[in-house]
Amino acid sequence: MIIQTIILVFAIVLIVFLVFWRFYFLRNPERYSPRGRNIVAPADGKIIKIMPISKKKISIKKGLMGKIKTLVKDTVENGYLISIFMSVLDVHINRAPVQGTVLSTKHRKGKFLIANNLKALENEKNEIIIKNDKLGKIKVILIAGFLARRIICNVKENQKVIKGQRIGLINLGSQVTLILPKSIRLQIKEGQKVRAGETILATY
Numbered sequence: 001m002i003i004q005t006i007i008l009v010f011a012i013v014l015i016v017f018l019v020f021w022r023f024y025f026l027r028n029p030e031r032y033s034p035r036g037r038n039i040v041a042p043a044d045g046k047i048i049k050i051m052p053i054s055k056k057k058i059s060i061k062k063g064l065m066g067k068i069k070t071l072v073k074d075t076v077e078n079g080y081l082i083s084i085f086m087s088v089l090d091v092h093i094n095r096a097p098v099q100g101t102v103l104s105t106k107h108r109k110g111k112f113l114i115a116n117n118l119k120a121l122e123n124e125k126n127e128i129i130i131k132n133d134k135l136g137k138i139k140v141i142l143i144a145g146f147l148a149r150r151i152i153c154n155v156k157e158n159q160k161v162i163k164g165q166r167i168g169l170i171n172l173g174s175q176v177t178l179i180l181p182k183s184i185r186l187q188i189k190e191g192q193k194v195r196a197g198e199t200i201l202a203t204y
Contacts, residue, residue, distance in 0.1 A: 025172070028093050031197035033164030039184065039202045040163060041194035042097045042140050043176035045086040049118055050190055053179070054078045067121050071179060075129065075139045078182040082201060084194060085116045086145075086174050094142055094168040094176055095197040096161040100132040105153055115145030115175035123175075126151045126168065130161065135204055139179035140167070147172035164197035 033040050053072055068081065086092060110124040124144040131137050142151050152169040155161060170176075184202035188194065194201070 025088065025092065026169075027091060028166075029091060031095065031164055031195070033095075033197050034200060037134065037204050038187075038200045039097045039135075039138075039178075039180065039204070040095070041084065041196050041199040041201055042094050042167075042178060043084045043086050043194075044090040044092075044196050045084045045176075045194065047082065047188055047190050047192050047194060048085045048116060048175075049081065049083040050186065050188070051081045052079075052182075053081050064118055064121060071121065071127070071139065071141065071177075075137045075179045076181045080180045080182070080184065080186065080202075081177060082180065082188075083118060083120075083175055083177040086170070086176065088147070088172055091196065092170050092172075092174070093166055093196065094140070094170065096130065096155075096163055096165045096167050097140060097178060097201065098130060098132045098135060098138060099163045100130040100135075100138075100161060102155050102157055102159045102161060103129040103131050103137065104157055105129075105155065107151070107153075110144075112144055112146055115143060120145065120175045121177065124151070126153045128153065128155060128167065135181055135183070138181070141177040141179070142168050142170050143175040143177060144170060145172065145174040 106127045126142040128140045150171045
């Protein structure tokens with residue numbers, strides 16, 4: 001009787017999880033991006049970090065300094081790092097922050113730490129570099145979290161993308177980080193909630 005009860009409870013929990021994952025977590029709403037020279041959020045969630053960065057000097061704990069320098073070496077000399085934490089309740093479809101051409105996509109293996117801080121930069125990730133005619137190169141980094149073990153990238157090298165276009169999906173809680181040039185004018189602040197493809201992060 002006890003074993004049957006355990007099996008029944010397990011089956012109910014599994015069914016509830018599968019229903020949540022299929023019909024809520026994987027929801028894919030239509031979004032309409034604002035026109036003009038702006039950069040939109042690549043993910044739903046909360047902005048956990050906005051940080052000035054430079055190839056020469058990075059004001060952060062020593063352990064992450066090398067990781068961030070590696071992430072920016074193929075993009076900007078000076079700029080900003082913006083990180084967005086996605087909880088399991090957020091829409092996990094990721095979108096292009098600007099119009100442009102995909103220069104490269106690169107998958108990097110790593111850890112599976114909790115994604116609500118910059119330590120998640122050590123996690124498994126997929127890096128997408130997009131070249132915009134006005135901005136130059138920007139980088140979108142799709143980062144796996146403690147629960148997220150699969151990153152789906154829907155774009156490839158030399159592909160043209162438009163602002164707000166769906167570019168990927170990260171399963172369960174995770175983080176998306178942007179590397180942007182210094183020439184932008186920020187329109188957001190830490191702790192702010194944003195919506196992929198709609199919230200303006202910066203103008204240029």
